[in-house]
Amino acid sequence: MGQELIRVIEQIGREKGISRETLVQAVEAAVVSASKKRFASMGNMEARLDPESGEVDLFNVKDVVEVVEDSETQISLAEARAVNPNADLGGKLVIPVQMEGLGRIAAQTAKQVIVQRVREAEREIVFNEFRGREGELVNCAVMRIERGNIIVDMGKTEGILPRREQSFREVFRRGERIRAYIVEVKKTPKGPQVILSRTHSGFLKKLFELEVPEVAEGTVEIVAGVREPSGRAKIAVRAKEKDVDPVGACVGVRGSRVQAIVQELRGEKIDIIQWTDDPVDFVKNALSPAKVSRITANPQEKAMEVIVPDDQLSLAIGKKGQNVRLAAKLSQWRIDIKSEAEHGKQEAERQKIALEKARGDLTGVQALKGVEEETIQLLMGNGFTNLTSVLEAPLERLQEIPGMDQEKALRIKELAHAFVRGETQESPGAADEREIPALTVSEDSQSQGHSLLDLEGVGEKTAHLLEEHGIATVEVLSQASEEKLTEIPGIGRARAGGLIQKAREFITGGSGGSGDEKDGGSE
Structure with a gap:
């Protein structure tokens, strides 16, 4: 009987891949479990299997104490020494127990314990694998489909492809072989569970x-990848060797390599992008196939404003924003896409606001027509020295001035x-007194401020020279520095200071000139 048990243990170990020690422990646990009903009065039981002979011995283990409080688990020193003369206080006494008469029920219990232990050992092996x-x-x-979840055969165990990890375009049939990505392996009461995915970027x-x-060998590296399953995917690649084209390697001859992957993904479009360390260039690449005009980056907020031609706007954004959304995920930058026309309108509006702000900063409250001198003095006395301070102040702040009611404010x-x-509105006749020279000025300049030719002492030559260097209006000239003007050929520091002073006087309502003939001064 003993040798037969050893042979059974060895056979099960070979078939199930379970170690001999694990099976021996299972047999010992089974014997202890089976004997507990037969020897209920005995507390701690131990079974020991001889790995050579296959014989199983059963023992009752008790603690040796001075005063017995629990007879099932404890024994007095005197009684212990009657069994074993070498017993000492605090030690354990192992008393052999005869196993005859365990019966059929005990044998059935032992069998169940062994089966359970073997099953647990199998699950542990699969989990570790x-x-x-x-x-x-x-x-x-594919084995079966349960409530949308696909159960697959993985050899030693079953895997589950949850519905959330499946593409909506994919339909699988029983017996069909598929590829999947292992996302997670976890223990469950029913054994190890392998979670699979076909939507993961991995x-x-x-x-x-x-x-x-080249990717498998490491010559080409996939730096990042993002997907919207069944729609579109983008991957960024770079080569670790100079003579390797990473994009071409991934595409293959006539697109053979990438097409094989597209077929596996049931028609999902894939954009392969050249990786670059420059975030601006990378975002430009990531927005392909759209063409980009220019990009303005804000590293502090990790945001970019991307300007594209009007006919490329829909392509850059993509269907339901898919292209720009994937590009933002791939680059990890916030991307704001605008067309040339939209950007032009916003830029014009910003310039208009900046111009109004500059005019308000440079114009004193004395320029307000129709306001009594007394009110002007009150405004100035309360800190309202220019128009910007008036515009930015809350209405309640103006009403704090003595005699200033809500209507007047x-x-x-x-x-x-x-x-x-x-x-x-200019006073009658003012326009007639000012002669406007015949100089063509751009419509943008006319709409954004006063022409440089409105200044006395500035003729066509000087106006053209200033416009060529980005100073197209009186308002812009009034904000310029002497250093900037002296960089213009032919304009010295004295001339620069005079031009700036005239521009500021013009805006604040001064004469705007000294009576010099136009372009008559030394420039």
Whole structure:
């Protein structure tokens, strides 16, 4: 009987891949479990299997104590020494127990325990085998479909492809072989569970490793990858050797390599992008196939404003924003896409606002027509020295001025708004007294401020020279520095200071000139 038990243990170990020690422990636990009903009065039981003979011995183990409180688990020193003369206080006494008469029920219990222990050992082996395989690509066969979840055969165990990890375009049949990506391996009461995915970005990378030898060898590296399953995917690649084209290697001859992956993904479009360390260039590449005009980056907020031609806007954004969304995920930058026309309108509006702000900063409250001198003095006495201070102040702040009611405060604000927007009406005859030379000025300059030719002492030659260097209006000239003007050929520091002074006097309502003939001064 003993040798037969050893042979059974060895056979099960070979078939199940379970170690002999584990099976021996299972047999010992089974014997203890079976004997507990037969020897209920005995507390701690131990079974020992001789690995050579196969014989199983059963023992009752008791603690040797001075005063017995629990007769099932304890024994007095005197009684212990009657069994074993070498027994000492605090030690354990092992008393052999005869196993005859355990009966059929005990044998059935032992069998159940052994089966349970073997099953647990099998599950542990499977779990340990798959535990370190997260991120691997596996081939498996579809066994059945339960509530949308696909159960697959992975050899020693079953895997589950949850509905959330499936592409909506994919339909699988029983017995069909599929590829999947191991996402997670976890223990459950029913055994180890292997969670698979076909939508994970890692699945796409593994497919490229399978189809592109350069990726598998490490010559080409997939730096990043993002997907919207069944729609579009983008991967960024770079070569570790100078003479290797990473994009060409992934595409293959006539697109053979990438097409194999597209077929595996049921028609999902894949953009392969050249990786670059420059975020601006990388975002430009990531937005392909759209063409980009220019990009303005804000590293602090990790945001970019991307300007594209009007006919490329829809392509850059993509269907339901898919292209720009994937590009943002791939680059990890926030991307704001605008067309040339939209950007031009916003830029013009910003310039208009900046111009109004500059005009308000440079214009004193004395320029407000229709406001009594006494009110002007009160405004200045309360810190409102220019129009910007009036416009930015809350209405309640203006009403704190003695004699200033809500109606008067609103009127002053309206006048200030009208002035900075260029809506102030000139007095009759003022336009007739000012002669406008015949110089063509761009429509943008006319709409954004006063022409340089409105300044006395500035002729066509000087105006053209200033416009060529980005100074197209009186307002812009008034904000320029002497250093900037002296960089213009033919304009010295004295001339620069005079031009700036004239521009500021013009805006604040001064004469705007000294009576010099136009372009008559030394430039």
